[in-house]
Amino acid sequence: xxxxxxxxxxxxxxxxxxxxxxxxxxxxxxxxxxxxxxxxxxxxxxxxxxxxxxxxxxxxxxxxxxxxxxxxxxxxxxxxxxxxxxxxxxxxxxxxxxxxxxxxxxxxxxxxxxxxxxxxxxxxxxxxxxxxxxxxxxxxxxxxxxxxxxxxxxxxxxxxxxxxxxxxxxxxxxxxxxxxxxxxxxxxxxxxxxxxxxxxxxxxxxxxxxxxxxxxxxxxx
Numbered sequence: 001x002x003x004x005x006x007x008x009x010x011x012x013x014x015x016x017x018x019x020x021x022x023x024x025x026x027x028x029x030x031x032x033x034x035x036x037x038x039x040x041x042x043x044x045x046x047x048x049x050x051x052x053x054x055x056x057x058x059x060x061x062x063x064x065x066x067x068x069x070x071x072x073x074x075x076x077x078x079x080x081x082x083x084x085x086x087x088x089x090x091x092x093x094x095x096x097x098x099x100x101x102x103x104x105x106x107x108x109x110x111x112x113x114x115x116x117x118x119x120x121x122x123x124x125x126x127x128x129x130x131x132x133x134x135x136x137x138x139x140x141x142x143x144x145x146x147x148x149x150x151x152x153x154x155x156x157x158x159x160x161x162x163x164x165x166x167x168x169x170x171x172x173x174x175x176x177x178x179x180x181x182x183x184x185x186x187x188x189x190x191x192x193x194x195x196x197x198x199x200x201x202x203x204x205x206x207x208x209x210x211x212x213x214x215x216x217x218x219x220x221x
Contacts, residue, residue, distance in 0.1 A: 033185075033206040034167065038176065041166045075131070075219040077113050079103070080188040081174060081210040083198060086113040089132035089153045093195065096143070099135060099153040101200040103188045114219055117166075125163040125180055129153070136162045139179045139202045146192065149182060151200040167207070174213040178202075185212045 078087040080103035089112055090100045105113050114131040128137040130153035137153045138161040155162050160181050167176040177186040179202035187204045188211055189196065204212050 035207055037169050037171055038167045038207060039170075041168055074116055074118070076115055076117055077108050077217040077219055078115065078175075079215040079217065080190075080198070081213040081215060082188050082190050085198065087115075087200065087214075088112045089130040091130075091133045091153075097147070097150070097152070097195065099130070099133060100196065101130075101137060101151040101153065102196070103198045103200065108217070120158070120163070123163060123180075124165075126166050127158050127162050128164065138162050139181045141181055146189075147196060147199075147201075149179070149184065149202045150196070151186065151202065169213075172213070173215070175216050176207050176212050176214065187211045 079085065080087065083103055085103045086105040086108050087101050087103045088105045090097065090102055091112070093100055111131040115137070116129040116131065118127045118129060119125075120127065129135065130137060133153055135153040136155040136158055137151050138155045140147065140150050140152055141161070143150055163180040164186075165178040165180060167178065168174075169176075178184070179186065182202055184202045185204040185207055186200050186202050189199045189201055190211065192199060207213070
């Protein structure tokens with residue numbers, strides 16, 4: 001597995017990708033919340049990262065044979081920099097937290113930790129689909145309290161709640177996600193306790209450090 005956002009072959013299948021439009025992702029007019037060194041991903045950057053990134057292997061548990069047989073290059077695993085754990089979809093959680101995303105797996109074990117990152121040229125954004133339940137990840141803006149803006153794989157279609165801008169820091173070889181619904185960055189809640197410990201929430205106004213940073217592994221390699 002290599003730490004790239006999408007494979008070059010998957011990228012070439014998408015015609016004429018350009019840098020995100022001003023209304024979707026920052027380019028030259030970067031918002032103050034995005035520190036220097038972080039850039040929104042476009043086609044040229046992705047090709048360069050694919051060519052220059054060293055192969056990275058995750059500490060795999062017993063491999064999922066079915067997943068390996070069906071894997072495509074755009075399938076990714078996400079690892080929180082803050083606690084070193086892989087993001088999993090909690091498909092067995094009871095409502096209203098069914099499908100919540102948590103960085104809680106010590107090893108990559110299969111579909112629970114696998115996501116398809118899909119590029120939408122019209123909006124210049126990405127969507128994340130969990131392989132655990134085949135649902136798109138949404139930001140729960142209407143949730144209240146500590147669960148507000150939690151990420152859940154619960155949508156069967158894509159709208160504003162399910163779109164993200166991807167940022168990459170070449171010096172750190174790390175990634176960050178920004179929700180287009182509320183403009184906030186996805187954070188791993190390392191300080192939470194209980195069932196939402198390590199939950200992912202779109203709640204940070206800026207990339208402050210490891211709480212908002214992730215390592216991505218290409219499952220198609």
